[in-house]
Amino acid sequence: MKEKIYTIPVTDAFSADCECPLCVLEKKLEDESVDYALGPALMEPDKRQETNELGFCRKHFEAMYNKQVNRLGLALMIDTFLQEKNTAMKKLYESKSSALEKDAATGLVKNLSNKLSSKQTDTEKLVDELVSQLDSIEKRCAICKKLDHTMDRYIDVVFYLYFREPEFREKFHSTKGFCFKHLKQLLSSTKKHLNVKETAIFTRNLMEIQLVNMERIEKEVDWFTKKFDYRFNDAPWGNSKDAVPRSIQKIRGNCDLK
DSSP: OOOOTTTHHHHHHTTSOSSOHHHHHHHHHHHHHHHHHHTGGGGOHHHHHHHHHHOOOHHHHHHHHHTTOOHHHHHHHHHHHHHHHHHHHHHHHHHTHHHHHHHHTOOHHHHHHHHHOSSOOHHHHHHHHHHHHHHHHHHOOHHHHHHHHHHHHHHHHHHHHHHHOHHHHHHHHTSOOOOHHHHHHHHHHHHHHOOHHHHHHHHHHHHHHHHHHHHHHHHHHHHHHHTTSGGGTTSOOTTOTTHHHHHHHHHHSSOOOO
16 A cells, blocks of 8 residues: 555554544644644744634643643733633623613513513623623634544545555454544545445445444443452453443543543
8 A cells, every 4th residue: 555645644543453543543633733732833823813713622721731831832822812802702791781781770660571572682682692702712722623624634534545445444444443423423424525335335334343343342341340240350351451441432532531
């Protein structure tokens, strides 16, 4: 199989002995993205503009902070992000502050009338707009955005190699399946990347691999629980000693388990 620069990360991940090769791929990309955000991205105006707008999710704030490197860079990103969000929230609030005063002074009869009316009050509109702003902050993340975009490109590469490179197809068929998150991503991406015939072939082969390995890991977890029964004290552990963390990964994908 002829390797190209964009296929190497995919083929390397599918060579790993793991519960989900796409988790391996995603974890490597995620680590690189965290390092990039704390390093080169700080000096690129377009990237700073993006982090000011999107910020980071809880998981990636934790990852950057726990790196214990470039605290100043992290603080600068937080500072400019807060400046932008504080300004936007203050502007929205002040644009409706007079409406709050008006609604706060509403009499009992008028208040009951408003409750019975289907028309939104200015206060309710402000609350909805503030919630919308906060919802946007909560759901957006510069690193997640990069991961989603790049993983979609990698999925495209997976499909490309699967139907054009027999050696890669053998690698794919010898995997232990995928976590639920990446199983869903593979299945949903068939609509975008494959025709009807390819989708049928790929889905059949994927699900046969997946179901066999789901049964395997369930049995490994089951044996793990049985090993706590005195009757099985002397029985070998087999592959079950680490069945719990592997099964969690199978269910939820990459997890920072201690």
